[in-house]
Amino acid sequence: MIRRLLRSLAPALLLALIAGQAWAEVTVTFYAHPGARIRGGYLLFPHAYVHAEGTVEATGEPVDWSAGFTARSPGPQLLFVRGDGVVTAPDARYVSEGQPFLTLSVDDATWYALKARADWWNSPEGSVYDLRRRNCITFIADLARVVGLRTAPEPSMKPGTFLEATAALNPHAAWREEPVVPPAPAAPPVVVAPAAEPAL
Numbered sequence: 001m002i003r004r005l006l007r008s009l010a011p012a013l014l015l016a017l018i019a020g021q022a023w024a025e026v027t028v029t030f031y032a033h034p035g036a037r038i039r040g041g042y043l044l045f046p047h048a049y050v051h052a053e054g055t056v057e058a059t060g061e062p063v064d065w066s067a068g069f070t071a072r073s074p075g076p077q078l079l080f081v082r083g084d085g086v087v088t089a090p091d092a093r094y095v096s097e098g099q100p101f102l103t104l105s106v107d108d109a110t111w112y113a114l115k116a117r118a119d120w121w122n123s124p125e126g127s128v129y130d131l132r133r134r135n136c137i138t139f140i141a142d143l144a145r146v147v148g149l150r151t152a153p154e155p156s157m158k159p160g161t162f163l164e165a166t167a168a169l170n171p172h173a174a175w176r177e178e179p180v181v182p183p184a185p186a187a188p189p190v191v192v193a194p195a196a197e198p199a200l
Contacts, residue, residue, distance in 0.1 A: 024057035026111040028147055029175070030140055030166075031098035032159035033090075048140040048159035049090050049098070050118075058108050066090050067118050069139030071129045078131045085129030087122045087139070101163035104173040106147055117146050137162050149173060 033047040049068030056063060072084040090098075106114070120126045121139055128134055133155045140159075141151040144166060152165035167174040 024055045024060070025105045026052055026054040026056065026063050026108075027103060027105050028052045028111075028114065029100050029103040030144060030163055031095065031100050032163050033094060033098045034160065046159050047090075048136045048163060049095070050114075050140060050143055051095055052111065052114070054105070056108050056111065063111070065115070066095055067139075067143075069121055069129070069136050071131075072127075078129070082128055082130045082134075085121070085127045085134070087118055099160065100175040101160075101167045102144070102149065102170060102173045103175050104147060104149075110147055114143055114146050117143060132157060141166070 029051050031049055031051060033049070047068055047070070049066060051066045053064050055061065066089045067087050068090055069085055069087050071078055072086045077083070118139075121142075135155070135157070137156045137159055138154060140163070141154055144151050149166065150169040152162050152169065154162075156162040
């Protein structure tokens with residue numbers, strides 16, 4: 001009886017294990033925000049950032065993390081001098097307004113390396129901001145290389161153009177919208193001809 005029960009449960013347990021492994025991954029997506037919008041009295045400038053979500057396989061820890069690199073004190077002085085930079089987390093609304101260009105799933109070791117590299121950009125050595133040479137795009141390019149992507153030439157001041165060129169170098173990771181499958185057409189109604197009247 002017990003052996004029969006175990007035999008019937010084995011396929012279900014195997015399926016659950018396979019599904020669990022498939023779910024336990026972190027997906028990293030690189031975005032550009034178009035900017036040119038005013039919110040709260042501030043003009044939003046074009047910006048590049050990364051968003052990671054999923055689950056760490058080893059621990060089951062959920063991941064929902066976003067990061068971009070920007071000037072700690074934005075202002076016109078940055079046209080002429082370097083300043084302090086900071087890694088910040090864009091809010092969910094800001095992320096939802098961005099355009100994704102690249103996305104890929106990474107293993108636990110790569111996820112931890114990505115997070116550690118982002119933390120380095122907040123260190124005294126890494127937090128130098130230069131509007132033309134060391135900006136949000138430089139940050140994104142660095143993180144893209146951590147996850148194994150080739151990157152377009154730098155420096156750049158156009159996040160969308162940079163990420164579009166980088167996506168062209170990494171077709172396996174280029175963002176694709178899910179194809180919309182149209183519903184199957186309804187079958188035509190079956191018309192049954194009335195039976196012929198018997199001849200008299």
